[in-house]
Amino acid sequence: MNSLTVEQVLKEKKTHDPDFVKELNLGHKALTDVSCLSKFKNLEKLDLRFNNLKDLQGLKSCVNLKWLSVVENKLQSLKGIEALTKLTVLNAGKNQLKSMNEISSLVNLRALILNDNEISSICKLDLLKDLNSLVLSRNPISEIGDSLSKLKNLSKISLSDCRIKAIGSSLKSCSDLKELRLAHNEIKALPAELALNKRLLNLDVGNNMITKLSGLEVLGTLSCLRNLNIRGNPISDNEKSAKKVRTLLLPSVNVFNAQPLEKSSRNAKHTRLDTDDENFDAHHNKLGEEEQSKEYRKSKKSSKRNKSEEEEEEANNDDHKTKKKKSKSNPSVDQVETEKKEEHKQKKIQSNNDDDDAEKKQKRDTPKQELDAIDDAETSFAEIFSRENVSKGSSGNGIEKKKRSSVQETGLVKVIDTKANKKKIEKKQSKSVVIDLPMEVEIGLGGESKWE
Template sequence: MAILNTKQVLKDNKTNNSNSITSLTLTFKALSDVSCLSDFNNLEKLDLTFNSLSSLEALKECVNLKWLSVVQNKLRSLKGIERLTKLTVLNAGKNKLNSMDEVTSVITLRALILNDNEITSIPKLDRMKELNTLVLSRNPIQEIGESMEKLKLISKISLSHCQIQTIGSSLKSCTELRELRLAHNSITNLPDELVCNKRIRILDIGNNFIGRWSNLKVLSSLSNLRNLDLQGNPVAEKKKLARKIKKLVPSLQIYNAKPMEKIMENEDGRINDSSADAGDKPEVKKPKHLDHTKGSNSMEHHVAGPSKDTDVDGNQEYFMEKKSKGKRKKGDVEFPDIAKKRPTFEDLKQNGNNSGEDGKSSYLNPDIKNNLLPDKHETKESSKKKTGEEVQRKKRVKNVTIDDGEIPFSAMFTADITENAASQNESLKKSKQEIHSAGEVVTFPKNKKKIKRGNVGASALQSLLPANEIGLGGPSAWDD
């Protein structure tokens, strides 16, 4: 508990004249008494969020206030607000108010936010003709009644998480209404009077008790509707409801917080149509060359996806990934059953060496084969001449199997980039040694250009992944 002091306010604002202050932010100060604010005659904006105020009587002298926030205090009444005849925005959410009758006399209000209180009924707001935003969500309000009959300019209404059972004709006069949120109530029907609200663009009636298709037919009159939420209603469980909704409201873009186009594609079976047969198996796609530098946008394929080849009988099959249950030995590679007999590793080696001679292609993708099987033109003498690093690199490539789930996806890119850098450094060292062995004087420029290298590891992987889509049909940002 704390009492606001005029001297302290002037000191914090670096002034000696209280009339020069038009805006004050006094949040998180545990204030219980702000009576000294009567000295600030020109105060227009006041933020008292997160304090311990139990009354607004101390503000009745601040007659020039236009913007007031008293969120998260201990208010049980709005008494004292009647004197603020210039007030346009009032946010008194998250208090203990059980009535809102005092605000009806503040006819200048344009935005009234009283969410998360204990208000049980809405008084007539017919005098508040300039009101355009009304937020009463999370209050035990049971009916709207005739409270909004003359609110012709209101454009946003939130009555979510209340106890409303019917809408009736209560919104008939709200012809400028564009956003209506009635989620988490006990509504069973959308009334025919909703036809008067033709400007509605966002309608959230999720988690109610609407069970029949006939209860939704009034939606056909909402030609400007772009965002509709029905999830949580019994009617939303019916198959291919999205198709009926789209025919009813052709302008609809977001349905149940998802793009309407994607929902329609899923219902038509054009996306994931093989998921019923495949179960939890990853989707098989057409292969790409084994090139780690290009990256991959899918976390399901550890290297470069499946490779497509022709088997002995001329039938096209896919080289699919398959997880191994036992421990692998170096050089082991697992393959699916392409023919009746599962080929052994010796068969694959023989097939790889004879590829192209009989007009039939190998079981292996050429890029994988070159890494796993020895070149038929390679002699023993040439292999001995290879450097130690090249031999070690080839061994590491041999040990990487396509279905190795223990190897992180980013390591595929990291290893390739590191090997390229190591080979460049090795070739540079060799060239220097050859020049020095010739007995010549060699000079190198001081300002050598540094070779730019891409990000290695998780940062490189992050740049390859698609950006997340966000913001489609989410909750309202103004009723929190």
């Protein structure tokens, strides 16, 4: 198929109104004529790559075009494109273009791609104030000249595999330049004016003719530079000179000659290992504190139990001695003492039953309290785990149980003890609570998981 008809386009887009068509992909159709596209007034994006077009006269009426690709056609000029003033992207690479004069009116152009053509000079770019990407690789361009002096918004320039011998001051106005590709040229040294391109991130000057270290001295002023390639230059073949470039002139570079620098990777590795070691030590220190806290609680309980047993035994011995004396002096006293003893036993049994009832009630209330805490959005994970530990580890007489249950009802997580030890016990209790949480590692950070 050599020419295109309106009917074919409408059929492909499944519509009857050309005004509804805003985008067309007509690549790989061997087209030689696209004049029918003048009917599509609202066309904004058009792909005509891999066809046989020799000019762009058929696109004169497509004044709303913003994106156009005519890669790999047979274009010898860009005539017909002058009226497309709304274009922001033009890709006419791999054609037979010998000049770029027609693009001077494309004042809204932001990306101009004309690689692999026969263009010998850069010109007519003065009015393209918004241009930020310029690709002219593999064209017989011998010098850059002053053609880019007014393009302050340029951030990417590719002039690889041309015939450029010097850069000079041609890029001094490109203050936003971030990527510069000048590989496979005849450059002998980088100019001092390159220091004005302070935002430069990527620089490729591989396969040029740089022989001396002085030809790269300006690199030391580019503090933002992250990626540098000088492979294929005579200076790169000299190991000592290449090492000086890497260590003395490039403190900020991460990738040198397409290889990540060992320094940055080694530092990252040590940082990760140090972090892991710190987490490991902290974990085991916390475990040690928990064990000490458990031993402390156990020893305190056993000491209380032993003390109460000793006091009870002494009281029994005293009662026994008193009873013996009284029984010798008066037999009726024995009967009174026996009755008192039986009454004391009954009271003790009643007291134990009351304590058991209180403990059962507390156990019944505990699940409800825990559920209330979980439902409360302001309650932290640490407090929920603390409630569980306190309820499981509680022991002692009935008074302590009542105090703990009253504290739990208020929503506070504390262990009731003497005033002197209150703060210490509370602090150790909080430390042991944190230990109960799973020790996990956040992916990529090497640190503890943050539950709260």
